[in-house]
Amino acid sequence: MKLTVNGVPRSFEAPPLKRLLDVLREDLGLTGTKEGCGEGECGACSVLIDGELVNSCLVAVCQADGCSVLTVEGVARNGDLAPVQKCFLDRGGAQCGICTPGMIVAAHRFLECGLPATNENVREAIAGNLCRCTGYAKIVEAIQLAAGQRS
Amino acid sequence: MIPVTSARSLSEAYAILHQRPRGLRVLAGGTDLMVAVNARAGLDRIGHVLDIWKVPELRGISGAGGSLRIGALTTYTELMRSREIATHLPALALVSREVGAWAIQNRGTIGGNVCNASPAGDTLPLLLAAEATFLLGGPRGERTVAAHEFFVGYRKTALGADELLLRVDIPLIEKSHLVYRKVGTRKAQSISRTIVAVRKLAPRDVRIAAGCVAPIPLRCRNAEKAVAAGGDVRAALEQDITPIDDVRATAVYRSRVTGNVLLRLLG
Ligand SMILES: Cc1cc2nc3c(=O)[nH]c(=O)nc-3n(C[C@H](O)[C@H](O)[C@H](O)COP(=O)(O)OP(=O)(O)OC[C@H]3O[C@@H](n4cnc5c(N)ncnc54)[C@H](O)[C@@H]3O)c2cc1C
Ligand code: FES
Ligand code: FES
Numbered sequence: 001m002k003l004t005v006n007g008v009p010r011s012f013e014a015p016p017l018k019r020l021l022d023v024l025r026e027d028l029g030l031t032g033t034k035e036g037c038g039e040g041e042c043g044a045c046s047v048l049i050d051g052e053l054v055n056s057c058l059v060a061v062c063q064a065d066g067c068s069v070l071t072v073e074g075v076a077r078n079g080d081l082a083p084v085q086k087c088f089l090d091r092g093g094a095q096c097g098i099c100t101p102g103m104i105v106a107a108h109r110f111l112e113c114g115l116p117a118t119n120e121n122v123r124e125a126i127a128g129n130l131c132r133c134t135g136y137a138k139i140v141e142a143i144q145l146a147a148g149q150r151s
Numbered sequence: 152m153i154p155v156t157s158a159r160s161l162s163e164a165y166a167i168l169h170q171r172p173r174g175l176r177v178l179a180g181g182t183d184l185m186v187a188v189n190a191r192a193g194l195d196r197i198g199h200v201l202d203i204w205k206v207p208e209l210r211g212i213s214g215a216g217g218s219l220r221i222g223a224l225t226t227y228t229e230l231m232r233s234r235e236i237a238t239h240l241p242a243l244a245l246v247s248r249e250v251g252a253w254a255i256q257n258r259g260t261i262g263g264n265v266c267n268a269s270p271a272g273d274t275l276p277l278l279l280a281a282e283a284t285f286l287l288g289g290p291r292g293e294r295t296v297a298a299h300e301f302f303v304g305y306r307k308t309a310l311g312a313d314e315l316l317l318r319v320d321i322p323l324i325e326k327s328h329l330v331y332r333k334v335g336t337r338k339a340q341s342i343s344r345t346i347v348a349v350r351k352l353a354p355r356d357v358r359i360a361a362g363c364v365a366p367i368p369l370r371c372r373n374a375e376k377a378v379a380a381g382g383d384v385r386a387a388l389e390q391d392i393t394p395i396d397d398v399r400a401t402a403v404y405r406s407r408v409t410g411n412v413l414l415r416l417l418g
Contacts, residue, residue, distance in 0.1 A: 016155035017188060017200065039186045040255060053229070058185040058256070060178065062157050063204045094336045106253070128252030 001065045005030065006074025016062035020054075021045045023061045024071060032072040036130070043129030046102035047071050053109045055128070072101035072146045074110050084108055084146040093142035095133035103129050107143045117147035153194075157202040161209070161288075167201050168313040171288040174198025175317065180258035182251070183267045185246060205266075207318060209262070214239050219321040223262025227251075230261065236290045240281065240321060242329040242348070246273050249333050262321055265301070268308045268367070275302070275368035276348040279360035283321045289314040298370075305366035327352045332412045336399070344400040345409045349416045355379050357417070363400075364409050366391035371413075378417065385410040 026028045036044035045056040048070040094100040110125035158164035163377035210222040213234040227247035264272045281299045287365035348361040359371040377387035394405035
């Protein structure tokens with residue numbers, strides 16, 4: 001099977017129903033993507049497939065064969081934190097960190113799509129990403145800060 | 152290891168259906184099926200998986216010829232973005248926005264919602280009230296089944312072992328108006344406690360359907376008749392529905408709220 005992950009073509013063998021999440025972590029060594037619930041509820045495993053946000057715990061790898069995947073490792077640029085990641089640090093949008101990779105990927109997708117960063121829009125964009133620590137306000141602020149810096 | 156066939160065309164999919172491998176399961180967006188696979192629920196009953204995600208014939212929406220035709224693989228995101236849906240049946244775009252959250256909307260399909268046949272499937276009351284028909288197809292040919300005949304028991308459908316759902320067709324009726332209300336626990340990512348849809352053709356000519364109030368998504372014909380006759384709609388609805396107690400709500404709550412929501416939708 002073939003995937004382009006964070007811009008790099010990769011080929012590997014895997015059982016077709018293996019979760020994309022496990023292929024990323026076990027076969028491709030990209031452990032930034034986390035598992036929370038394994039049932040689509042928490043968003044810790046969020047990645048982009050061909051630019052669209054998905055829960056990688058619900059995608060059988062055979063369905064991603066030939067696609068482009070972006071993980072949290074690919075949001076950073078040449079080893080430097082991306083602006084949105086710096087905003088999370090700045091605003092205290094990460095505490096224990098379990099939700100953070102998924103949040104960053106969802107935030108990245110939100111910023112890409114160019115919707116105005118109103119409280120409502122940001123909350124809708126991260127509605128599938130659960131956080132037990134921050135109470136969300138600081139995450140929303142961080143994303144709004146990043147949106148402000150882009151425009 | 153469960154064998155998987157990823158079909159790239161309808162004829163490739165039909166070739167597998169024709170062989171009728173034991174324990175065949177269809178995989179569309181996977182937002183229901185993968186949850187079960189991950190939980191190892193019923194895995195022993197899955198003998199072969201037919202992955203249809205890349206079958207182009209099952210995608211696309213068209214509004215030509217007096218009906219809205221929605222390919223089975225159409226995702227919630229596509230329903231939300233479609234100009235045809237916005238023009239002819241905006242309620243279906245609105246309900247899609249209430250299903251899960253972005254990641255689920257990008258993978259979950261209308262066909263998966265229909266074939267999963269959960270009494271809490273959010274599009275199903277809308278499809279029932281809109282008198283949708285389902286086009287089924289397989290190596291033996293195609294046939295059309297009305298939505299109210301498709302759901303035959305708790306998570307049981309009229310789909311044959313060698314059939315796929317190909318398309319959802321909704322008759323476009325001039326001046327009719329489809330409205331619905333979903334009552335969940337919170338705005339996003341929540342399974343409905345109750346959901347009611349009403350298609351209004353004329354003030355006393357309506358189609359009513361509800362979810363989470365019976366083993367199947369339900370067309371509420373007694374309530375429809377009460378509206379036509381100017382009778383007691385709430386009492387008639389009680390005769391249609393058979394709600395149960397579960398973790399999300401009690402039966403008494405469901406029947407009260409479903410009645411309230413229906414009366415409000417009827418206006
Ligand atoms: C976190 C989360 C939140 C959710 N929120 C909601 C919600 O708010 N409302 C709601 O209604 N649902 C919700 N769901 C359930 C699910 O997303 C929907 O039911 C979705 O429409 C299923 O579509 P799918 O393509 O992913 O189905 P799949 O999982 O691929 O398939 C579901 C079933 O249908 C069969 N099937 C699929 N397509 C076909 C076809 N064309 N022909 C024959 N059989 C077929 C499969 O064999 C399987 O049995 C949620 C799920 C998750 C994980
Ligand atoms: S681990 Fe995938 S959504 Fe929770
Ligand atoms: S920072 Fe701990 S779950 Fe979000």
